Amino acid sequence: KQEVTQIPAALSVPEGENLVLNCSFTDSAIYNLQWFRQDPGKGLTSLLLIQSSQREQTSGRLNASLDKSSGRSTLYIAASQPGDSATYLCAVVSGGYNKLIFGAGTRLAVHP
Amino acid sequence: EAGVTQFPSHSVIEKGQTVTLRCDPISGHDNLYWYRRVMGKEIKFLLHFVKESKQDESGMPNNRFLAERTGGTYSTLKVQPAELEDSGVYFCASSRGGHQSSPLHFGNGTRLTVT
Numbered sequence: 001k002q003e004v005t006q007i008p009a010a011l012s013v014p015e016g017e018n019l020v021l022n023c024s025f026t027d028s029a030i031y032n033l034q035w036f037r038q039d040p041g042k043g044l045t046s047l048l049l050i051q052s053s054q055r056e057q058t059s060g061r062l063n064a065s066l067d068k069s070s071g072r073s074t075l076y077i078a079a080s081q082p083g084d085s086a087t088y089l090c091a092v093v094s095g096g097y098n099k100l101i102f103g104a105g106t107r108l109a110v111h112p
Numbered sequence: 113e114a115g116v117t118q119f120p121s122h123s124v125i126e127k128g129q130t131v132t133l134r135c136d137p138i139s140g141h142d143n144l145y146w147y148r149r150v151m152g153k154e155i156k157f158l159l160h161f162v163k164e165s166k167q168d169e170s171g172m173p174n175n176r177f178l179a180e181r182t183g184g185t186y187s188t189l190k191v192q193p194a195e196l197e198d199s200g201v202y203f204c205a206s207s208r209g210g211h212q213s214s215p216l217h218f219g220n221g222t223r224l225t226v227t
Contacts, residue, residue, distance in 0.1 A: 004154075034215065043116070043203060043218035044155075089155070098168050098210060099157035100147075 002027045002094045006103035021075040021106045023090030031093040035075050038087045080110045116219035124225045130192040133222045137206030150200035194226045
């Protein structure tokens with residue numbers, strides 16, 4: 001049974017820091033891995049999608065890497081800003097290809 | 113393009129009552145998903161439609177939950193009768209293709225409180 005774990009559960013950093021959010025999954029047989037952002041009271045916004053054959057994806061200040069064999073992904077945020085404050089969720093598609101399995105998320109606070 | 117819209121945004125009902133949640137996916141998205149997050153837990157898959165057909169409803173917790181997508185456009189999720197443990201946030205998402213290649217677009221969710 002696939003399980004997704006995110007570390008840390010919460011993170012508070014000063015503006016300008018580079019930071020890394022971690023995601024691990026127990027079954028390496030995944031189709032893809034996705035990172036989402038959720039703001040309070042809002043839905044999830046897809047940030048990056050990494051196919052199982054890919055190693056990383058980049059979008060602006062965000063870079064996500066995938067090491068399928070070790071069951072790990074990291075989300076790197078460069079030069080963090082207060083507007084980056086949100087909950088970041090990692091999810092994988094595995095087994096039945098039509099469902100996402102989510103981690104519990106990392107709650108990020110970037111203070112000025 | 114308009115995003116995924118969900119209605120209502122909040123619903124407070126008493127145990128034993130019925131509630132119907134609605135989701136309007138992005139136009140042209142054949143795939144529609146329901147997920148939910150109950151207090152303190154991860155977001156969990158409920159079911160998946162492709163057009164009007166249920167592709168997978170393995171995540172539906174029990175037969176008090178009924179989802180429909182008549183005509184392959186909007187979808188409804190009915191809970192009857194509601195129980196306390198049904199409280200949580202119900203998310204709808206849609207995508208053009210399947211999970212393998214298409215990112216999901218989520219709605220803002222419906223926060224359901226059963227008292």
